[in-house]
Amino acid sequence: MSEKNNLSPEAVPAVRHPDYKGEITALLRGNLAPGQLKKKLEDYHEHDIAEALELLRRDERCRLYALLDAPTLAGVLEHTEDAMPTYLEEMGIRKQLKLLPLLDPSAAADYLKGLDRPQRSALVELMDDDVRHELSFLSSFDEDAVGSRMTTDYVAIRADMTVRQAMKELIRQAADTDNISTLYAVDEAGVLVGAIDLKDLIIARETTALDDILTTSYPYVYADELVEDCVERIRGYSEDSIPVLNADNRLCGVLTAQVVAELVADELGDDYAKLGGLTAEEDLQEPLRRSVAKRLPWLVILLGLGLVVSSVVGLFERVVTHLTVIICFQSLVLDMAGNVGTQSLAVTIRVLMDADVSAKQKLALVGKEARVGLMNGLLLGVLSFAAIGLYLMAAKGEAAAFAFSVSFCTGAALALAMLLSSIIGTTVPILFKRLGVDPAVASGPLITTVNDLVAVTAYYGLAWLLLIEVLHF
Numbered sequence: 024m025s026e027k028n029n030l031s032p033e034a035v036p037a038v039r040h041p042d043y044k045g046e047i048t049a050l051l052r053g054n055l056a057p058g059q060l061k062k063k064l065e066d067y068h069e070h071d072i073a074e075a076l077e078l079l080r081r082d083e084r085c086r087l088y089a090l091l092d093a094p095t096l097a098g099v100l101e102h103t104e105d106a107m108p109t110y111l112e113e114m115g116i117r118k119q120l121k122l123l124p125l126l127d128p129s130a131a132a133d134y135l136k137g138l139d140r141p142q143r144s145a146l147v148e149l150m151d152d153d154v155r156h157e158l159s160f161l162s163s164f165d166e167d168a169v170g171s172r173m174t175t176d177y178v179a180i181r182a183d184m185t186v187r188q189a190m191k192e193l194i195r196q197a198a199d200t201d202n203i204s205t206l207y208a209v210d211e212a213g214v215l216v217g218a219i220d221l222k223d224l225i226i227a228r229e230t231t232a233l234d235d236i237l238t239t240s241y242p243y244v245y246a247d248e249l250v251e252d253c254v255e256r257i258r259g260y261s262e263d264s265i266p267v268l269n270a271d272n273r274l275c276g277v278l279t280a281q282v283v284a285e286l287v288a289d290e291l292g293d294d295y296a297k298l299g300g301l302t303a304e305e306d307l308q309e310p311l312r313r314s315v316a317k318r319l320p321w322l323v324i325l326l327g328l329g330l331v332v333s334s335v336v337g338l339f340e341r342v343v344t345h346l347t348v349i350i351c352f353q354s355l356v357l358d359m360a361g362n363v364g365t366q367s368l369a370v371t372i373r374v375l376m377d378a379d380v381s382a383k384q385k386l387a388l389v390g391k392e393a394r395v396g397l398m399n400g401l402l403l404g405v406l407s408f409a410a411i412g413l414y415l416m417a418a419k420g421e422a423a424a425f426a427f428s429v430s431f432c433t434g435a436a437l438a439l440a441m442l443l444s445s446i447i448g449t450t451v452p453i454l455f456k457r458l459g460v461d462p463a464v465a466s467g468p469l470i471t472t473v474n475d476l477v478a479v480t481a482y483y484g485l486a487w488l489l490l491i492e493v494l495h496f
Contacts, residue, residue, distance in 0.1 A: 043067055043068075043071035043074075043075075044071055044074040044075040044077075044078060045075075045078075046067075047064070047067055047071060047072055047075035048075050048078045048079060048083075050063055050064070051075075051079060051083050051086060051087060052083065057089075057090060060090060061090045061091075064087075064090060064091065069095065069098040069099045069101070069102055070102045072087075072091075072099045073099045073100070073102035073103045074102075076099075076103065076106070076110065077106070081113060084110065084113060085113060085114075088113070088114055088118060093118075093121040093122055093125055094125055096118075096122060097122050097125035097126050100122065100126060100130075101126065101127060101130070107130065107134065108134050108137055111134055116145070116146065116149070119146060120146065120149055120150065123135075123146070123150070123154070123158070124150070124151070124154045127174050127176065128157055128158065128161055128174050128175050128176065129161055129171065129172055129173060129174050129282075131158055131161075132158050132161035132162045132171070133171075135147070135158060135162055136162055136166075147159070157175055160175075160275075161173070161175070161276075164246065164247070167249050167250055167251070168246065168247055168248065168249060168250070169244050169245065169246055169247070169248045169249075169250055169253060169267055169278065170246035170247060170267065170275075170276065172250065172278060172282050172286065173246065173267040173275075173276030173277060173278055173282075174202070174276055174277060174278075174279060174282075175275070175276050176200055176201055176202050176277075177200065177202050177205075177207060177264065177266075177274075177276070177277045178192075178193055178196045178197070178200055178202070178203050178205075178206045178207065179196075179206070179207050179208075179209050179213075179274055180192045180193070180206055180207070180208055180209075180219075180233070181208070181209065181210070181211070182208040182209060182210055182216040182217070182233055182234070182237065183210075183211075183233070184233055185229065185230060185231065185232060185233070186224060186227045186228060186229050186230070186231045186232075186233065186236075187229040187230065189206070189219075189224060189233055190224065190229075193206060193221075193224070202263070202264055202277065202279060203221060204220070204221050204263045204264075205218055205219070205220060205221065205262065205263050205264055206218065206219045206221065206224065207219075207266055207274055207277075208233055208237055209273070209274050212271075212273065213273040213274060214271070214272045214273055214274075215243060215266055215268055215272060215273070215274045216237065216239065217237040217238050217239040217241055218237070218238050218241045218266070219233065219236060219237055219238065220238075223236045224236065241262075241266070242256070242257055242260045242262065242265055242266075243265065243266045243267070243268055244256070244257060244265060244266075244267055244268070244278065245267070245268050245269070245270070246267050246268065246269055246275055246276065247269075247270065250286055254286050257278075257283060258283070260283075262280070263279070263280050264277040264278060264279050264280060265277060265278040265283060324469070325469065325472050328469075328472040328473065328476065329472060329475075331476060332472070332475050332476050332479055335476060335479050335480055335483075336479055336483065338483075339483035339484075339486070339487060341487070341491070342483050342486050342487045342490075342491060343483075345491060345496070346429070346486060346490055346491070346496060348415070348419070348421075348429060349429060349432070349433070349482075349483075349486050349490075352407075352411060352429075352433045352482075353479070353482060355407070355433070355437070356433065356436050356437050356440050356478050356481070356482045357440075357474075357475050357478045357479065357482075359403065359437055359440065359441060359478075360437075360440040360441060360443075360444040360474040360475070360477065360478035361444070361470075361471040361474050361475060361478075363396050363399065363400075363441045363444045363445050363448070363474075364444035364445065364447055364448035364470045364471060364473075364474040365448065365470060365471060366445075366448070367392045367395075367396070367444070367445045367446075367447075367448030367449045368448040368449075368451075368452060368470050370388075370392065370449075371388065371392070371448065371449045371452045371453065372452055374388055375452060375453070375456050385453050388449060388453075389446065389449045389450055389453070392445045392446065392448070392449040393442060393445055393446050393449075395445060396441045396442045396443075396444065396445025396446070397438070397441070397442045397445075399441055400437060400438035400439070400440070400441030400442050401438050403434075403437055403438070403441070404434035404435060404437045404438035405434060406434075407430065407433055407434045407437055408427070408430045408431055408433070408434035409430070410430075411426075411429065411430035411433055411434070412426045412427040412429075412430035412431075413426075414426075415429060415430065425496060428489070428490060428494055428496065429490065431489075432485050432486050432489050432490055433482070435485055435489075436478070436481045436482040436485045436486070439481045439485070440474070440477060440478035440481045440482065443474075443477045443478075443481065444474040444477060444478070447470065447473055447474060447477065448470050448474070451470065451473070
């Protein structure tokens with residue numbers, strides 16, 4: 024065996040990935056002449072330059088803005104996401120006028136929405152008529168509407184063309200369009216007829232009519248639809264883009280695959296936030312007052328439900344007075360009920376994301392979750408029956424009859440609470456969905472508190488019935 028193969032893992036040098044953003048930062052802080060510096064920057068990807076912006080001071084970024092041409096700088100800004108408005112504001116109005124038409128129209132429209140009215144009006148007035156009309160159209164949609172997230176960067180062709188005519192039209196539009204993998208066919212009024220994959224167009228014969236290779240059963244959404252209403256419908260498609268129609272069924276934009284992925288991620292993030300009792304996601308930059316306003320309403324509701332739980336415990340004051348030992352196991356029953364209810368809630372919300380789930384399937388889900396809760400409850404109930412009985416005998420010195428009576432009561436209450444919690448965690452979001460309310464609003468804290476109420480009633484109710492009324496302890 025060679026000496027090279029005898030090297031230990033520690034002796035093998037670790038792979039070092041290039042630090043492109045560090046290299047770019049060093050270049051801009053060096054003394055290279057503008058011509059040489061610009062030439063070196065051309066060797067880096069736009070994404071790497073975008074990452075380097077975070078490390079640069081404002082004066083260094085302004086130097087970079089002056090070095091890059093408008094198309095390259097627009098490509099860099101496309102990779103900056105939330106920081107794009109900050110970088111655009113650092114540029115002069117002339118630079119902004121060059122960049123905004125080159126940016127994705129939806130991103131440019133979002134930037135204009137965030138400006139003060141005088142500043143926005145000044146920019147819009149200086150733009151070309153076509154650009155101004157396009158940005159005004161995109162800015163007219165609410166931020167929760169599909170239209171605010173679509174782009175007008177797509178290829179549209181007439182459905183009555185031949186393949187040869189369609190190829191000529193594609194070549195004409197491709198110079199100004201990035202999204203050419205899917206072509207959308209429209210009629211003379213602009214109404215969507217179908218879609219054509221670029222590969223199918225390329226391999227088709229020149230004289231073939233588009234109708235022969237046109238896909239007419241293609242997913243689409245409307246521009247004025249709410250994002251949350253259509254995400255469930257389009258998330259299962261793996262298309263490069265989804266067409267967006269206006270109220271007259273005319274093609275007015277597309278949702279790219281990247282935007283669809285972002286919409287799904289945002290929607291899942293909102294659902295996750297609602298599971299935590301929030302009305303929407305929070306971030307690190309969110310003001311304190313807004314965070315408090317999001318959390319407080321649910322906390323007030325949960326406070327009221329908590330008072331109800333405490334009142335129920337008060338109703339069983341006689342049980343607590345006579346059998347103080349059962350207080351030790353109250354948290355066991357409550358915690359397990361809350362855990363099971365939250366699990367059922369998570370499963371149910373995931374199922375309800377499919378808009379095509381039938382009533383029969385929902386009923387089957389309730390039955391399945393009830394059986395799962397019952398089986399887990401019985402198994403854990405038997406385990407707690409043995410463990411608590413032995414604990415009371417060994418640690419507390421209680422008689423076997425009393426110890427195992429208390430442990431039987433606790434195990435039975437645990438099984439009953441877990442069964443009921445599974446049913447509640449499943450039926451509540453289904454009921455909310457039926458009423459037109461987002462099922463994620465049946466949040467974790469809400470389900471947990473409701474399950475606490477059920478578990479307390481089951482636990483102390485069984486203790487009163489079995490230990491006091493039947494066994495007379």
